[in-house]
Amino acid sequence: MPTLVSHPDEVKVISRRFGQGAADIEKYIELDGYKAVQKAIAEGPEKMPAWIIDTMKASGLRGRGGAGFPTGLKWSFVPKQSEKPKYVLVNGDESEPGTCKDHVIFLEDPHAVIEGTMIAGLAIGSKMGFIYLRGEYRYLLKIMEKAVADAYAKGFLGKNIFGSGLDFDVVTQSGAGAYEVGEESALMESLEGKRGVPRIKPPFPAVVGLYGGPTVINNAETIASAPHILLMGGEAYAKIGSERNGGTRLFGISGHVERPGVYELPMGYNLKKAIYDVAGGIKDGKKLKAVVPGGSSCPVLLPEEIDVGLDFDQMGKAGTMLGSGGIVVLDETVSIVEFALRTIAFYQHESCGWCIPCREGTDWIKKTLTRVYNGGGSKKDVANVQYLAENMMGRTFCPLGDAAAMPTLGFVKKFRKEFEDYIEGNKAGTPIITVQQLVGAGH
Amino acid sequence: MPDVKFTVDGKQLTAPAGTLLIEACKSAGIEIPAFCYYPGLSLQAACRMCVVRIEKMPKLQTACTTPVAEGMVVTSESPEIAQARKSTLQLLLGNHPLDCPVCDAGGECELQDMTFKYGAGESLYAEAKNHREEQKWSPVVYFDRPRCILCYRCVRMCGEGMDVFALGIQNRGSSAVIAPNVPAQMSPDHLAHVDCEQCGMCIDACPVGALTSGAYRYKTRPWEMNHVTTVCTHCGDGCKTTLGVRSTSDGAEIVRGDNRDKSGINGDFLCNKGRYAFDFANAPERITAPLIRQTDGRFKEVSWEEAFTHAGRKLRELRDARGGQSIGVLGGNRLTNEEAYLLQKFARTVLGTNNIDHHRTADYVTFAQTLAEQKDRTASWRDTQTIPAALIVGGDPTNQAPGTAWNLRTDVRLNKARLYIANTAEIKLRRQAKAFLQLAPYGYGALAAYLAGDEAVAQSAAADANALTSFRDAVKAEEKLLILIGSELRGTDLRRLIEFGLTIPGARFALLSDYVNSRGAADMGLLPDMLPGFTPVSAPGAFAEQNLPTAPGLDLLEIFEAAGRGELSALYVVNSNPIARYSVDPAALKNTFVVVQEMFFTETAKLADVVLPAANLYEKGGSVTNSYGDLQLVQKAGDRAGVRSDFEMIVRVADKMGADIKSLVPFGKAQPGLRADMGQSRGAQAGEADRHAVWLTANNLEPKLSPFDPWAILDEIQRLVPGYNLLRLQLLSGNDQHLEPEAAASAVTNRRDLVLPSGDTLFTSGTLGRFSATLNETRQYQTGEPLIQIHTAAEFGS
Amino acid sequence: MSEIANSIFTPATAARFDHLVTIYPVKRSALVPMLLYAQDEVGYVSDAVVTEIAQRLDLLELDVRNVLSYYSMLRTKPAGRYNVQVCTNISCMLRGGYEILDHCKHKLGIGHKEVTADGTFSLEEVECIGACCWAPAIQVNYDFHDNLTTVKVDEILETYRAGQGKDVK
Numbered sequence A: 001m002p003t004l005v006s007h008p009d010e011v012k013v014i015s016r017r018f019g020q021g022a023a024d025i026e027k028y029i030e031l032d033g034y035k036a037v038q039k040a041i042a043e044g045p046e047k048m049p050a051w052i053i054d055t056m057k058a059s060g061l062r063g064r065g066g067a068g069f070p071t072g073l074k075w076s077f078v079p080k081q082s083e084k085p086k087y088v089l090v091n092g093d094e095s096e097p098g099t100c101k102d103h104v105i106f107l108e109d110p111h112a113v114i115e116g117t118m119i120a121g122l123a124i125g126s127k128m129g130f131i132y133l134r135g136e137y138r139y140l141l142k143i144m145e146k147a148v149a150d151a152y153a154k155g156f157l158g159k160n161i162f163g164s165g166l167d168f169d170v171v172t173q174s175g176a177g178a179y180e181v182g183e184e185s186a187l188m189e190s191l192e193g194k195r196g197v198p199r200i201k202p203p204f205p206a207v208v209g210l211y212g213g214p215t216v217i218n219n220a221e222t223i224a225s226a227p228h229i230l231l232m233g234g235e236a237y238a239k240i241g242s243e244r245n246g247g248t249r250l251f252g253i254s255g256h257v258e259r260p261g262v263y264e265l266p267m268g269y270n271l272k273k274a275i276y277d278v279a280g281g282i283k284d285g286k287k288l289k290a291v292v293p294g295g296s297s298c299p300v301l302l303p304e305e306i307d308v309g310l311d312f313d314q315m316g317k318a319g320t321m322l323g324s325g326g327i328v329v330l331d332e333t334v335s336i337v338e339f340a341l342r343t344i345a346f347y348q349h350e351s352c353g354w355c356i357p358c359r360e361g362t363d364w365i366k367k368t369l370t371r372v373y374n375g376g377g378s379k380k381d382v383a384n385v386q387y388l389a390e391n392m393m394g395r396t397f398c399p400l401g402d403a404a405a406m407p408t409l410g411f412v413k414k415f416r417k418e419f420e421d422y423i424e425g426n427k428a429g430t431p432i433i434t435v436q437q438l439v440g441a442g443h
Numbered sequence B: 001m002p003d004v005k006f007t008v009d010g011k012q013l014t015a016p017a018g019t020l021l022i023e024a025c026k027s028a029g030i031e032i033p034a035f036c037y038y039p040g041l042s043l044q045a046a047c048r049m050c051v052v053r054i055e056k057m058p059k060l061q062t063a064c065t066t067p068v069a070e071g072m073v074v075t076s077e078s079p080e081i082a083q084a085r086k087s088t089l090q091l092l093l094g095n096h097p098l099d100c101p102v103c104d105a106g107g108e109c110e111l112q113d114m115t116f117k118y119g120a121g122e123s124l125y126a127e128a129k130n131h132r133e134e135q136k137w138s139p140v141v142y143f144d145r146p147r148c149i150l151c152y153r154c155v156r157m158c159g160e161g162m163d164v165f166a167l168g169i170q171n172r173g174s175s176a177v178i179a180p181n182v183p184a185q186m187s188p189d190h191l192a193h194v195d196c197e198q199c200g201m202c203i204d205a206c207p208v209g210a211l212t213s214g215a216y217r218y219k220t221r222p223w224e225m226n227h228v229t230t231v232c233t234h235c236g237d238g239c240k241t242t243l244g245v246r247s248t249s250d251g252a253e254i255v256r257g258d259n260r261d262k263s264g265i266n267g268d269f270l271c272n273k274g275r276y277a278f279d280f281a282n283a284p285e286r287i288t289a290p291l292i293r294q295t296d297g298r299f300k301e302v303s304w305e306e307a308f309t310h311a312g313r314k315l316r317e318l319r320d321a322r323g324g325q326s327i328g329v330l331g332g333n334r335l336t337n338e339e340a341y342l343l344q345k346f347a348r349t350v351l352g353t354n355n356i357d358h359h360r361t362a363d364y365v366t367f368a369q370t371l372a373e374q375k376d377r378t379a380s381w382r383d384t385q386t387i388p389a390a391l392i393v394g395g396d397p398t399n400q401a402p403g404t405a406w407n408l409r410t411d412v413r414l415n416k417a418r419l420y421i422a423n424t425a426e427i428k429l430r431r432q433a434k435a436f437l438q439l440a441p442y443g444y445g446a447l448a449a450y451l452a453g454d455e456a457v458a459q460s461a462a463a464d465a466n467a468l469t470s471f472r473d474a475v476k477a478e479e480k481l482l483i484l485i486g487s488e489l490r491g492t493d494l495r496r497l498i499e500f501g502l503t504i505p506g507a508r509f510a511l512l513s514d515y516v517n518s519r520g521a522a523d524m525g526l527l528p529d530m531l532p533g534f535t536p537v538s539a540p541g542a543f544a545e546q547n548l549p550t551a552p553g554l555d556l557l558e559i560f561e562a563a564g565r566g567e568l569s570a571l572y573v574v575n576s577n578p579i580a581r582y583s584v585d586p587a588a589l590k591n592t593f594v595v596v597q598e599m600f601f602t603e604t605a606k607l608a609d610v611v612l613p614a615a616n617l618y619e620k621g622g623s624v625t626n627s628y629g630d631l632q633l634v635q636k637a638g639d640r641a642g643v644r645s646d647f648e649m650i651v652r653v654a655d656k657m658g659a660d661i662k663s664l665v666p667f668g669k670a671q672p673g674l675r676a677d678m679g680q681s682r683g684a685q686a687g688e689a690d691r692h693a694v695w696l697t698a699n700n701l702e703p704k705l706s707p708f709d710p711w712a713i714l715d716e717i718q719r720l721v722p723g724y725n726l727l728r729l730q731l732l733s734g735n736d737q738h739l740e741p742e743a744a745a746s747a748v749t750n751r752r753d754l755v756l757p758s759g760d761t762l763f764t765s766g767t768l769g770r771f772s773a774t775l776n777e778t779r780q781y782q783t784g785e786p787l788i789q790i791h792t793a794a795e796f797g798s
Numbered sequence C: 001m002s003e004i005a006n007s008i009f010t011p012a013t014a015a016r017f018d019h020l021v022t023i024y025p026v027k028r029s030a031l032v033p034m035l036l037y038a039q040d041e042v043g044y045v046s047d048a049v050v051t052e053i054a055q056r057l058d059l060l061e062l063d064v065r066n067v068l069s070y071y072s073m074l075r076t077k078p079a080g081r082y083n084v085q086v087c088t089n090i091s092c093m094l095r096g097g098y099e100i101l102d103h104c105k106h107k108l109g110i111g112h113k114e115v116t117a118d119g120t121f122s123l124e125e126v127e128c129i130g131a132c133c134w135a136p137a138i139q140v141n142y143d144f145h146d147n148l149t150t151v152k153v154d155e156i157l158e159t160y161r162a163g164q165g166k167d168v169k
């Protein structure tokens, strides 16, 4: 069971109810639960949608799923009139390595996800929301199912919610093991009972989404932030964060730190401080070697590059991404060759296989790095890996190809010498994966 | 859609808004490479070969999914784009077996061509390729997994195109694979198989050699074949097909049937029969020498001269002794129009009889007569691709006319066409129908009457009265409607249905029949009461110049009845097997002199006195008319020593009877005093007109015209047959053209229609099918395989 | 009162499936969870499971197989009663995930995707399971065990072997 951690620098907005038993509906209500949705409804049927969207826009909230798209703006793209039903889809597929923040939300504050879903539904005029959890999160699915059932029992969900005259239903859904299903259109395919292969865009989900209807899809954390934003007001929320990056975010700090855990920090919080102060610094007093700042798909940062604010824009300027907020810290013992191999092995395993550059590119990078790792590499291989990754970038059907290419490029560019030394027999770091294990690592 | 203007590679182009960039470029002659894109099938954007640069877009874009937009500025080739394509090819080739020298697709492979163009020659990888054994999915479909580039064309072709869904994609990432619907563990031989209609469209669509044809694989290299474009001989759709032909010691063997050129009336489509069932032509059972029955009852091989002389002399004697009315003539549904015309002309002018008929598979006489005096009321097969709505009464296109079914499905898929289907059986096409009306047994007549306004018969039309009413209302509300009629409707029923349809101003009609030239046989007057063009024998019109008998002759059944009574002196059968088809007692013919032109020892050929070995439709030239009345060119592809075309044989028999060949076949220039050169049998190249070209040229004659040249008869058809005012150039350039019958209306009621549907399924094809090893093997396979749940249309009759 | 005669599932599961197909705008949406729940009951997605689910959702069996083979949690061969899934992805890797995997292999005497002779355990190396901040972590069936050491793993395996481990489905 996840251990809850805390640090004085944290600003508790979304984690406000963590550790207080808010999975229980009574407790949730006691802690201002379902107030936000009632506040919205109090605006009256005419003004409510615009009020919600304006508040969300004012909050500066940007999607917590990875790409950081402004949430209020996304909601505003949904057409008012639609022949087909509109849907809200909550992305709880959380599979980006290094990321476990939605895990804590589902566990500690499931009703916030439901309430956020209702708010999104009211904003766009939808009557139905889906909360999709990755298949591995079965115990969390049960928590969510219970929360949904309790909300129905209270009459919060279903017909005429809070006397608004509007109906809203929530259905929970389980995946069955597939990272790619976290991609929004692949998630819709999966929810429609199909292979998790993404869809051609345009049309975008806001216009043609689930079952062909206009759909808002958001990360679970994004959705769970909505009730807090409505309660505290958009401007107040925005003020907590940095420029154009409103509010706080759950950061998962993992790897070689003293106090790994999920911390809620204001957007723009300094990465170095997050590692050294919040997470207690490098484990066992070792030296820092590298940081993967926002889930495994983000290009690696060197120790000298981590004095940077944790928001979408500053990370972008630093040549990497804020991503899913999963900060993975590597100490001096890590072999980058090995780490790069483990990273690409993941993407190779998770590529849906639809398009050639991603399907074949991840496979060849993995094969080549495997050979390098096993001592059969040549310098040309490093160039080949770079060539492969460069030719995947921007050419694939969905962003998974980029997600595989970007970290690979980061590793071979920033640690080229380590790769070359490795090939010549000078292996840095302490090997973790043994050759024998690698044979089996194909899953 | 209004046109938009855009620029590609500096060229100003226009195209209707919404056109995909890849198609717009193609129309402008700019070829954009693509593996996964296939016109008309759903978009994939998976192969990333079609990437182009569009101004203001940060990334390269796929031309296959981008609709053209006003002011769009596109670059279709640049070093950046070439590099993107090259790297994609390198990735594919990394695991590709590169067994091109033995691959069926070698030389016709899109991957080869692209590699040639973008030069992904060097190998970047040291790892071994993934090898997998080739899989035999069915007798005609083989899958070579390592060659597969996962373009998903086959999957879509099978699902979207064929509505069969026998192929899927399984696993994911680099393990992703195309999988057939019978998994190994569910199959008795523990190998994966495909349970489907065996159309081979997946093979056709495959850009590489991953899917190969059981009938063709490892037989030859594509460049070693000659490719001849002709018309498939099997069903009444008459698909255009390309036959790959290779020389052998005794002629030219057809080794492949496919639809690579796609210029035909059938568009992308070819069914299993068109694709594989050409092999009857190579069957060992073929008769390759003329035979005369000896007094001991045994056949003896004789020379052509002897056979023609014998047949000619006997026929002349019998005609002169017992009169033309004592002779019967039966023609086939797989003759060319020229042959059918010639046969009836031979019967009427040389034998002097109207006792002429053929195995009728639809009532075209009523069809033509009911539409007399109408203009533009008959549908071309092409209409089935575009018409906004279709009413299909009777028939089962999926089995009977698979190309028609394909077109209708495509029309529904791409144009949202509305199909209204009324049938006594739950035919497969109902899955595309907007409304399917389950008719009561034998309910066709009642339906026709009901549609025409007779409420009283509703009960006998369909059990569900509400469904019936709403069906009629929906059909009547259509403005542009194809009325496609099965052979179940004949005579009065057919007339009523057409008359109902005529109340809809935009309705067009078609009547489905069963063989490649069933329609031509009727059009060309292989009928006892009708001259060509449905001209009644009693009112011959332009045919009066031929001095034909004006009393209707005996129909097919009456001919055999006459034989049974001992009144038939001779029977001349061309390419037809009435004995088996109509279960005629062989004893009926014991006192009749029988001449049979045939490929095989059919039940009818076995009773003959003279057997003349015949060429089939793939071994001769001419024209055929499909069910819809679309005329197409037939060209000679295969050749077989020891056989001759039906056309030549009829002329030679007539010659031996002492007929004036010049008036039978108006060949050559009209030069007074010219006699036909009847030539000699010259080596193996029998049955072809062209071999007289030398002699004709030497005599300063039109080189193409000889008494064996079908085009000489085509002139006459064009001149005399109402409705056959065809465009010669269209025909010769291989384009189809729609012809409309111009019959005279008839007051005759209760005419015997004698329609006997062939009952063929996807895996049978009349007599020919019995001699196609591949078709038989496929049929046995499909009936033997434990079909899990595939609702294929194929009924597995015999 | 299942809608399918002779269902291969227990009445409870069959009833659950009857309900499941009703909650979505399109019943096919039930496919992925249904396959997973069927696997929870039967142990794996057998051919019979495929057949019945196809029937329940009006799908071709091929459709079901296409989907089934996409998702890595779904298996077409039986696993052990307790399927030990060891994450070796980056966060776990950095904190001993491979050591845990090695230890399990050694302890159980089986490799990746293998089952112990008595059918009690199977072992699987898996991708990130969303427990990065509590690494190294494993899942035994659906239950998470985190902040592991080899000693803790031994205890966990023993508890399961004794039939006392947590096993919530």
Ligand SMILES: Cc1cc2nc3c(=O)[nH]c(=O)nc-3n(C[C@H](O)[C@H](O)[C@H](O)COP(=O)(O)O)c2cc1C
Pocket (backbone or CB within 6 Å): A062, A063, A064, A065, A066, A067, A068, A069, A071, A091, A092, A093, A094, A095, A096, A179, A180, A181, A182, A183, A184, A185, A217, A218, A219, A220, A222, A223, A398, A399, A400, A403
């Ligand atoms: C390969 C891939 C995997 C993704 N996985 C997830 C995921 O697990 N969870 C998630 O919320 N978003 C994921 N995303 C992002 C979603 O596509 C989508 O952008 C997001 O759910 C939108 O929500 P947001 O605006 O709230 O961030 C993924 C994207 C890609 C390309």
Ligand code: SF4
Pocket (backbone or CB within 6 Å): B033, B034, B035, B036, B037, B044, B045, B046, B047, B048, B049, B050, B051, B062, B063, B064, B065
């Ligand atoms: S995937 Fe695209 S990119 Fe490829 S041809 Fe196909 S359509 Fe084009």
Ligand code: FES
Pocket (backbone or CB within 6 Å): A198, A351, A352, A353, A354, A355, A357, A358, A359, A396, A397, A398, A399, A400, A401, A402
């Ligand atoms: S499959 Fe989507 S990028 Fe590869």
